[in-house]
Amino acid sequence: MRRLVSLASFLLLSLTAGIFSPAEAGAPEPQIGLGEVHVLPFGMMEHVRDSQATVPMQVQLYNQGELYVQLQSLQVFNADHQLLSRVELQNESLPGDGGMMADAYYLMEKLDPEFSHRWKHRIFIPLEERPELTPEEASILQRRLLDTVAEVKRDGGEQMHNVRFEVDLASVFGSNPSVGDEQLMLVELDYYNPEGELSRASTSHTIQLLAPYLPPPSSWTARMNGSGRSSGAWYAGDFHVHNCRDEATNGCPDCDAEALNTTGSFSNADLKPQFQALGLDFFSTTTHSYCINNISEFDAVKAESENLDEAGFRILCGTELTTREAGSQSGSDPYFDAQCLLVFHGGIAHYGGHNITSRKPGGEDGWLGYCLDPMMHAVNQAKRVNEEGGFMIANHPGGNMISNNSVAMFKGIEGGMTVACEVWNADNTLEHMSPAHKSWWISRLLEGKFTFPASGSDTHDAAHEFGSTHVWINGTFDDAAVGTSMREGTLYLSNGPFLSVSLADNHGHRKEMGGVIFASRSLQHDYPVTVEAPYNVGTDVGTLRVYRGGTGDSSETLLREFQNVTGQGTLQVLSSIPNPNHQRRGVWYRTEFESSGNPQKSAYSSIIIVALR
Numbered sequence: 001m002r003r004l005v006s007l008a009s010f011l012l013l014s015l016t017a018g019i020f021s022p023a024e025a026g027a028p029e030p031q032i033g034l035g036e037v038h039v040l041p042f043g044m045m046e047h048v049r050d051s052q053a054t055v056p057m058q059v060q061l062y063n064q065g066e067l068y069v070q071l072q073s074l075q076v077f078n079a080d081h082q083l084l085s086r087v088e089l090q091n092e093s094l095p096g097d098g099g100m101m102a103d104a105y106y107l108m109e110k111l112d113p114e115f116s117h118r119w120k121h122r123i124f125i126p127l128e129e130r131p132e133l134t135p136e137e138a139s140i141l142q143r144r145l146l147d148t149v150a151e152v153k154r155d156g157g158e159q160m161h162n163v164r165f166e167v168d169l170a171s172v173f174g175s176n177p178s179v180g181d182e183q184l185m186l187v188e189l190d191y192y193n194p195e196g197e198l199s200r201a202s203t204s205h206t207i208q209l210l211a212p213y214l215p216p217p218s219s220w221t222a223r224m225n226g227s228g229r230s231s232g233a234w235y236a237g238d239f240h241v242h243n244c245r246d247e248a249t250n251g252c253p254d255c256d257a258e259a260l261n262t263t264g265s266f267s268n269a270d271l272k273p274q275f276q277a278l279g280l281d282f283f284s285t286t287t288h289s290y291c292i293n294n295i296s297e298f299d300a301v302k303a304e305s306e307n308l309d310e311a312g313f314r315i316l317c318g319t320e321l322t323t324r325e326a327g328s329q330s331g332s333d334p335y336f337d338a339q340c341l342l343v344f345h346g347g348i349a350h351y352g353g354h355n356i357t358s359r360k361p362g363g364e365d366g367w368l369g370y371c372l373d374p375m376m377h378a379v380n381q382a383k384r385v386n387e388e389g390g391f392m393i394a395n396h397p398g399g400n401m402i403s404n405n406s407v408a409m410f411k412g413i414e415g416g417m418t419v420a421c422e423v424w425n426a427d428n429t430l431e432h433m434s435p436a437h438k439s440w441w442i443s444r445l446l447e448g449k450f451t452f453p454a455s456g457s458d459t460h461d462a463a464h465e466f467g468s469t470h471v472w473i474n475g476t477f478d479d480a481a482v483g484t485s486m487r488e489g490t491l492y493l494s495n496g497p498f499l500s501v502s503l504a505d506n507h508g509h510r511k512e513m514g515g516v517i518f519a520s521r522s523l524q525h526d527y528p529v530t531v532e533a534p535y536n537v538g539t540d541v542g543t544l545r546v547y548r549g550g551t552g553d554s555s556e557t558l559l560r561e562f563q564n565v566t567g568q569g570t571l572q573v574l575s576s577i578p579n580p581n582h583q584r585r586g587v588w589y590r591t592e593f594e595s596s597g598n599p600q601k602s603a604y605s606s607i608i609i610v611a612l613r
Contacts, residue, residue, distance in 0.1 A: 030106035035201055036064045036065030036096065037061070037064070037065070037189065037193075038201055038203075039059050039061060039189050039201050040061075040062055040123070041187070042060050042461055043058025043060070043263070044057050044205045044207070044462065045057055045207060045463065045464070046120075046464060046465065047208050047464065047465040048209060048277040049278055050278075051169050051170060051172075051173040051177045052169060054167065054168050054169065055166070056164055057164070057165060057167050058163060058164050058165075058264055059163055059187050059203065060161070061163060061201075064096065066096045067096055069193055070094075071091070071189070072089055072198075074163050075190075076165055076187050078172050078183065078185060078186075079172075079184040079186075084165075084185070085166055094161055095158050095159055096159060101159055104145060104149055105118075106123075107141050107148065108260065109122050109123065111138060111141055111142060112138065113127070115142065115260075115401055116145075116260055117458075121263070121461075138335075145260075150259070153249065157248075160249060162265045179210065180210075180211075182209075183207055183208075183209075187203050189202065211496060211538070213234075213470070214498045214538050215234075215536060217498070217534050219570050231475065232475070234470045234471070234472055234473075234498075235281040235470065235471050236281055237469055238282075238456055238466075239283075239284045239286070239420075240395060240457060241283045241286055241463075242261075242288070242320075242458070243267055243271060243287060244265040245291050245292070246460055247265050252265070255365055256365050256367065257291065257364075257365050257367070257368075258460075264460060264461030268285050268308060269308060271462075271463055272313065274463035276313060277463075278465060281312065281314070281477070282315065282316065283315060284315070284318040285318055286318045286319060286320040286352050288370070289321045289322050289361060289362030289363060290322055290364055290369045290372075291365060292359060293364070294359070298319075298359035316355055318352055318356060318390075319352075319356060320352055321352070321362045322370050323349050324348065325346050325347035325348060325406045326377045326406055327409040329406060329407075330405055330407045331405045331407075333348075336348060336370075336402050339368060339371060340371035348363075348371065348375075349397070349404040349405070350396065351378055351394055351418070352395050353381065353385040354391055355389060355390040356385055356390040357388045358384075358388065360376075360381055360385070361374040362375050362376065378406065378417070378418075379409060382411075382417040389483065391420075391486050392418045392420075393418065393419065393420045394418050395425070395456065397421055397422065397440045397441070398434070398436030398437040403436075404440065410449055412449040413452075414449065414450050414586075421437065421441040421452075422437060422455060422456050423438045423441045424437070424454075424493050425437055425458050426455070426456065430465060431599055431601075431602060432467070432594055432602040433467070433602070433604060441453065442549070445588060446552070446553055448552075448585050450607075450609055452491060452514065453491075453493055453604055453606060453607075454491075455467050466495060467603075467604075470494055471486065472513075472514075489607065490515070490606065492604060493602075493604045494601075495601060495603075496537075496540070499603035499604065500533070500534045500591070501546075503589055504532065505527070505530070506528060512608075516610075516611050519610050519611065519613070520612075523577060523612070526579060528574070530573070531548070531559065532570050532573075533605075534569075535565065535591075535603075537565060537593060538568075540601045542564075542566075543562065543564075543565065544561075544565045546560045547559060547589065548587065548588070549588050550584045552584050580612045586609055586610060587610040
């Protein structure tokens with residue numbers, strides 16, 4: 001019934017949205033700033049960990065006026081006004097749109113950022129000042145936004161021009177930077193206005209140097225050396241990365257179905273040095289399945305990922321798969337489900353298919369293309385991905401925007417389907433796990449649907465800071481080894497600290513993070529174990545929690561909470577494997593750390609699963 005109501009509301013508001021213009025509603029025309037030509041910093045990096053790298057960045061030039069201007073050159077300076085980069089624009093014409101795209105960006109900021117993705121690079125309304133909208137108000141603004149972007153597309157999007165340039169970070173941060181340093185960059189555009197007068201538009205931007213990811217504590221390293229695993233290493237990566245194939249305008253090529261993505265337009269070749277500067281070792285390229293229209297386009301993605309690989313950095317070939325929701329539903333996605341019902345299809349959910357070798361259709365390019373056939377259920381897509389030696393991650397499964405509501409059909413590693421859930425989607429939470437996605441993941445664990453945690457930046461612009469997925473690889477670092485680590489759950493999520501979990505009993509048995517321990521149901525009742533939490537949080541201070549969960553339980557059990565944790569070491573908690581029953585088919589243990597500082601530093605271990613059989 002809820003979906004029928006949502007559909008009726010959406011139909012009504014879609015029909016009436018065009019009646020109300022901004023002027024009739026009394027809304028002022030949005031103004032970006034002084035002048036009519038603007039330099040927008042949508043493709044500028046905000047953080048790096050390597051101050052000596054050279055990285056590509058972008059700004060978007062936008063003409064809010066009515067007439068053409070002639071672009072001359074773009075200059076980028078550091079805080080001392082030393083020239084970092086210069087791009088000659090060859091008297092290129094930039095037409096005006098009378099404020100059409102400014103209106104679109106204003107609407108994006110008014111709407112829920114879960115829908116618009118406008119968490120940062122906000123021009124008009126600070127995020128904390130965004131007004132709450134009623135469902136009716138939101139639907140009207142959503143319809144108006146989509147109509148505006150469609151008109152921009154029909155006109156060719158010529159009022160926006162993305163300019164790419166190289167930035168030598170050593171010239172930005174200087175020779176002896178300190179962690180935490182913020183440095184200013186100034187971008188200036190010279191152009192001739194419609195009257196033929198030389199004019200200038202500019203923007204300023206700050207970039208911050210972050211600390212390197214912290215290594216394991218010395219006690220953990222010593223134990224690994226003693227167990228023969230000294231040849232391994234941790235590698236940080238991102239499992240959710242979009243590129244210029246996922247842009248509505250200025251794409252490579254454009255993807256009309258991505259109507260809300262009109263800002264940065266980076267290729268995988270551009271993104272690679274950006275992620276390297278952030279301290280990452282790999283990412284999976286995950287263009288939307290509805291933006292890859294045929295086999296040749298997928299083959300180009302695959303060849304690109306292979307050609308960009310090198311010994312110290314890998315690009316996994318993947319796709320963000322749009323799948324058809326099926327079976328009994330839990331939760332709601334009032335906007336996207338309602339949209340898909342308009343074309344008589346059910347709701348949709350997104351999965352990341354990684355280390356794949358062939359195209360996996362899911363929707364088509366065009367208006368409402370993410371609702372249309374060809375499209376499969378997730379179970380069928382997982383079968384195809386797994387047959388190719390790949391693995392599946394459930395993307396942003398919680399919340400109410402393209403969430404995963406087909407919980408009855410969902411299967412984890414126990415069903416050979418999904419290996420991980422994206423519990424840290426950095427499109428909406430940069431400093432800690434996404435609460436809605438974490439809750440969804442824990443709920444599935446309680447149902448006996450086991451997956452490991454994963455994270456993804458979900459960037460459509462420049463690479464940005466978030467809690468990356470750190471995988472343990474014991475041997476050669478390549479795409480297959482990353483897949484093995486994900487299937488085994490030897491990983492943790494972190495934006496800085498190190499955190500793990502291990503399990504030991506009184507008989508010399510030990511299990512490190514990840515994987516499954518198979519135990520007999522005739523195991524001694526309340527079998528005693530020690531849960532260990534190796535950590536390194538540096539100078540940060542925060543809270544470390546140790547959890548145990550069991551299938552059939554109503555919630556996880558907080559075994560111990562340690563406050564004011566700092567430095568490095570290993571904390572221990574005495575616990576047990578609880579008595580098996582007809583509902584309790586498995587038990588898991590995990591740890592998490594969240595600092596009290598600003599910005600917040602967080603880390604979350606994978607889980608250790610004890611399967612009772």
